[in-house]
Amino acid sequence: MALPLREAAAAGNTSDEAFNPSMVRELARNLASKSFEAPDEKLPSGLSDLTYDQYRSIRFVPERALWRGAKLPFQAQFFHRGFFYKNKVMIFEVADGKASEIRYSKDDFSFGEKVPAFTETDLGFAGFRIHAPINKPDYYDEVCVFLGASYFRAVGKDETYGLSARGLSIDTGETKGEEFPYFKAFWLERPVPNATSLVIHALLDSKSCAASYRFTIRPGTSTVFDVEASLYPRADLEHAGLAPMTSMFFFGPNDRNEVDDFRPSVHDSDGLAIYNGKGESLWRPLSNPRDLQISTFQDVNPHGFGLMQREKNFFAYQDIESRFEKRPSLWVEPIGDWGEGAVILFEIPTKEEIHDNIAAFWRPKAPLKAKSENNLTYRLHWGPDAPKPHSLARFTRSGIGARGEGSKLFVLDLIGDNLKGIDPSSVKGVVTAEKSEVTNIVTQPNPNTGGWRLSFQCAVKKDPIELRAFLATQDDKQLSEIWIYRWAP
The missing domain is CATH 2.60.40.10 (Immunoglobulins)
Known part of the structure; x- marks a missing residue:
């Protein structure tokens, strides 16, 4: 199928189309010049009303994974739409310089007994996950997942999922309410044999901004994403969050207010680390406050920041199922100068560990102007620790x-x-x-x-x-x- 937003797509043209990375930037730029259109959330009634357990029972059939038969170093599996994940996301494979849509097939999924029957045959996908031999050379473990709005997660070797990254945050913590941009299309470049990296392109949209992303993903002890983003605001963005991430901190040795729990600590991250433009290394332990806390760390050209899970001892958590000691840290490494701005930390009160109540991101000092182009390059390190820039304790x-x-x-x-x-x-x-x-x-x-x-x-x-x-x-x-x-x- 032709690339989304092209007139040929609207006309139903299903032919492949030549692809190059600049096309995604062009699509984002053109998208920003038009009025925002809400995403397609139309679903059969049974799928839109699924419970959490019903949705979890819908499984992609591993034998039908993209690239599985070719025995390439990466495989892709796809998520069904339903429950919270109603948006239809277009996904393409790029091979031999052409992009072709990956079509939905009901046969690609197994359904639990309690999932209502439906007859629709062109539902599309909610997102996808990438598998690669990260822990054992002969087994494809899940390495990263893109699912829900502009959220994505990844793990390094021997880790389990924890905190999430996002493509872009807008108006986080503002009284008028937060705007949630979403990825509406992805292009997965077919890897070559023995490849050590995978390239994924993404198109993001929201009421206030469109954007393009290029992710180069390298699994390993720390899984690294090289991110190239181009943002095209429809309106002035005074409260944009760049390289945003979200996590959970319920309680720890510094904060056990009104907690009655057999575990010593429960959190996906235990602190915010910053290596600022002055060359200072800062460590800010997280908390679960009684009231919303917003912390601002002014800076010029930061060297890096991230939400860390430093405590790696099982006995600090005593949770056999959740294994918080195996949750990754996420470190943002800016590439090039980011100018004046601040690392912003939000700590939101929560009474349950199921909620992400921590958010951190970079906010530029100057608003992102409407009809402007804003290019940003950075590297995400998902792993046991951040790259160490110094020998300080x-x-x-x-x-x-x-x-x-x-x-x-x-x-x-x-x-x-x-x-x-x-x-x-x-x-x-x-x-x-x-x-x-x-x-x-x-x-x-x-x-x-x-x-x-x-x-x-x-x-x-x-x-x-x-x-x-x-x-x-x-x-x-x-x-x-x-x-x-x-x-x-």
Whole structure:
């Protein structure tokens, strides 16, 4: 079938069409010059009313995966429409310089007994997932999935799914409500034998913006996405979120307010890491606040940021089924200068672990103007850790508890090769607090972790308290990244 939005497609032309990557940018540019059209959500009544369990019972037949018979290094399987995933997403295979639509077939799926019968034969797809031999050379594990609005997820070697990335966020946290752009079409380039990467093109649309994306995906210990995006706003975007990600933080050693649970911690990510344009490495532990918290970290040309899952010990979670210690971290590495802006962190109160209540992204200082072209390149690292830009020690655990009336005790653990064998008398903790008094700063080696521990007390106030801490030598040489935290009553 011809590429979407072409007049030939509207006329029902089903022939293949020559393809090159610039076509997707052209489609996005042309799309932005027209009025927004809501996505196709028409479904048979039985499919639109599916329960979660009914939808989960619809399975793609693995033997019918794209490229399976060719024994190529990647395979693609597709998601049925239904439940929350009503949008019809067009998906194409690109081979020999031509794009051809991957047509829906009911025979590609197995259906649970409780899924209502339907007769429609051209339903299309809700999304897709990519499989590759990431853990064993003879088995194709699921590596990434694109499903729902502009959401996508990936894993590195020996990991399970956790947090998600998004193509674009618009008006996140604004009182007028958030706008959710969605991927309306994908082009999957057929890989060559022995390929180590897969290229996927995507077309995004929303009321305020159209955009094109090119993802180059390289599975591995850390699965890496090279992302090339071109954004074409229909209206001025004052609250755009670039390279956005969403995660879940229910509770941890720093935040167990009103939690009655046998597990010590429950979260997909435990902190926001930032390597800013000044060369500072910041670590902000996440929390599940009583009220919405928005944190802004102003910067110029950031080197990277991401939501991390640093705690990798099963005993920190004690959850045999969820295996939170196997959830990936996601690090954004900007390619080129991003100029002035800020990393924005949203922490939303939640009483259940089923909700993503954490969001982070880059917001440029200047709005993205209507009818402009905005090109952005970055790299996403899904894996056990972020690329390490320095040898500074890192914070691994933040514990908080009461210490008498009107005071809190903060206990911070660190690890780092630069701390091994160092004279304890040469190390000091540097701790500051806005609107409060810090006392009893103690630093000491932690023989149980092979690292160090920094602890201090802070007087409790009614207003939120901004805290900042790091380890240094007695002559003020910085030994660790900078721990920053907002404690709220």
